[in-house]
Amino acid sequence: MATKTKQETKPGPSDTGAETDLPASKIASAGTNNKIDVNFSSGLAQFLANQNISLAFTSYQSGRLYLVGHQDDGKLALHEALYPQAMGVAGDHRRIYLGTLTQLVRLENVLAADQRANDKYDKVYVPRNMQTLGAIDFHEVGVRDNGVVVFVNTRYSCLCEPSLTHSFKPVWKPPFISKLAPEDRCHLNGLAMVDGAPKYVTAxxxxxxxDGWRDRRHEGGLIIDVETDEIITEGLSMPHSPRWHDGKLWVLNSGTGELGWVDRDTGRFQPHVFCPGFVRGLAFHGDHAIVGLSKPRHGRFEGLELDDRLKKKDADAWCGIQIMSLSSGDVVQWLRLDGALGELFDVTVLxxxxxxxxxxxxSKEVESFITIEEPVWNR
Incomplete structure (x- = not known):
C-alpha cells in the first residue's frame, strides 16, 4: 500500500450507534472519553467493491457491532451500533446473528434488492428478535442448513441451541467434561460449520x-471433531476461530499469532502466516483470509510466545483487521484501531x-423506524 488514511474519533457518552463515510470528521465509538484512531489502507474501499462484499466485526470491549462497506464515491463506510459485550457474529445479505452479554440477537435486512435507504444504504439490519440466554459467556455462532442456530456456551463448556422455554438447549459437550457447570473449565470458544452442521470446535x-484453562494457555489447546468426539489436534496455544475453507480446516493459533491449517494425516498444525497481534475472528472470501487482531490483555493474553515473536520483529501488537492473500501470505488490505479500543472478537463476510x-x-432511530410486511389481502 502506498498510502493510508487516518480517522480520529472522540466518542460521545450518549451515543448508541453512529456511522461515517471515511474520511470524515468524527464517529462515535466506545463509551468512554478516550479517542480512537481509525487507520486503513488506501485500497480497502476499492477491494470491498471489487469483491462485492462488506465486513462485520465485533468488540466486547467497546460493546459494538461494526459494519464496513463502501460508497459510490470510493470512500470507506463504517457503521457501528451498541450491543453490550458483542461477541460471535455470522451473517449474509439477509440477516445477521449476534451473541451479546445475555442475548442471541437476530437482525433482519428490511430492504428489497432494488431499495435504498437515504439513497445510499443497500442493507438496513434491524434487530427483530433478542432471545435472552443469561450471562453464559456466548462465544461463536453458526447456522445449521435447516436454519437452527448453534452457539458456543463457554461458561458451561458446551454447544447449544436456543430453547423456547429455557436459557439454552445443550446439544454437545466435550467427552472430557463430566458435567454442565457454570465454571468455564476448558474455555471452549470456536466453532467451524461444515455442510450446514457443527463439525469442529476449539478449546x-x-x-x-x-477455570482450569488458565494454567494451560501455552500448549494445552486442541481441536475436537464434534461428530466423533475425536481430538484431532493438540499442543496449540489458545486456539480460536476454526473454519472450513476450500477443503482445509483452518484455525488461529492465538498464543503464537499464527493463521494456519491442520494436516489431517498427521494432526499437526501447519503455520501459514504470522500476524502482529492476538488473532481471533476469521473469515474467508475466495483466496483471501480476513483475520481479527487484538492487543494482549494483562493477565490473559500476556506471557505467551506471541510476546517474544513481536519483540523479535520489533513490532507492536495490533487491534484491527488484516486481509491476506492465501496464495502469497501477503497482507493486501487492513484496518487498524488504536486508542481506547484494544480488542476485537469476531469477523464475518457479508x-x-x-x-x-x-x-x-x-438507538433513537429504532423507535420510529417502522416497516410493515405486505398484508395478506394484497397478495
Whole structure:
C-alpha cells in the first residue's frame, strides 16, 4: 500500500450507534472519553467493491457491532451500533446473528434488492428478535442448513441451541467434561460449520475443573471433531476461530499469532502466516483470509510466545483487521484501531452487500423506524 488514511474519533457518552463515510470528521465509538484512531489502507474501499462484499466485526470491549462497506464515491463506510459485550457474529445479505452479554440477537435486512435507504444504504439490519440466554459467556455462532442456530456456551463448556422455554438447549459437550457447570473449565470458544452442521470446535485445554484453562494457555489447546468426539489436534496455544475453507480446516493459533491449517494425516498444525497481534475472528472470501487482531490483555493474553515473536520483529501488537492473500501470505488490505479500543472478537463476510447499516436496539432511530410486511389481502 502506498498510502493510508487516518480517522480520529472522540466518542460521545450518549451515543448508541453512529456511522461515517471515511474520511470524515468524527464517529462515535466506545463509551468512554478516550479517542480512537481509525487507520486503513488506501485500497480497502476499492477491494470491498471489487469483491462485492462488506465486513462485520465485533468488540466486547467497546460493546459494538461494526459494519464496513463502501460508497459510490470510493470512500470507506463504517457503521457501528451498541450491543453490550458483542461477541460471535455470522451473517449474509439477509440477516445477521449476534451473541451479546445475555442475548442471541437476530437482525433482519428490511430492504428489497432494488431499495435504498437515504439513497445510499443497500442493507438496513434491524434487530427483530433478542432471545435472552443469561450471562453464559456466548462465544461463536453458526447456522445449521435447516436454519437452527448453534452457539458456543463457554461458561458451561458446551454447544447449544436456543430453547423456547429455557436459557439454552445443550446439544454437545466435550467427552472430557463430566458435567454442565457454570465454571468455564476448558474455555471452549470456536466453532467451524461444515455442510450446514457443527463439525469442529476449539478449546484452550481439556481441563475438567473450574477455570482450569488458565494454567494451560501455552500448549494445552486442541481441536475436537464434534461428530466423533475425536481430538484431532493438540499442543496449540489458545486456539480460536476454526473454519472450513476450500477443503482445509483452518484455525488461529492465538498464543503464537499464527493463521494456519491442520494436516489431517498427521494432526499437526501447519503455520501459514504470522500476524502482529492476538488473532481471533476469521473469515474467508475466495483466496483471501480476513483475520481479527487484538492487543494482549494483562493477565490473559500476556506471557505467551506471541510476546517474544513481536519483540523479535520489533513490532507492536495490533487491534484491527488484516486481509491476506492465501496464495502469497501477503497482507493486501487492513484496518487498524488504536486508542481506547484494544480488542476485537469476531469477523464475518457479508457477500453481495455494499453499504450496510444497523439500528441499535437502544438507538433513537429504532423507535420510529417502522416497516410493515405486505398484508395478506394484497397478495
Amino acid at each position: 484452550v485445554c481439556r481441563s475438567d475443573v473450574v 457477500p453481495g452487500v455494499k453499504n450496510p447499516i444497523t439500528l441499535g436496539p437502544q
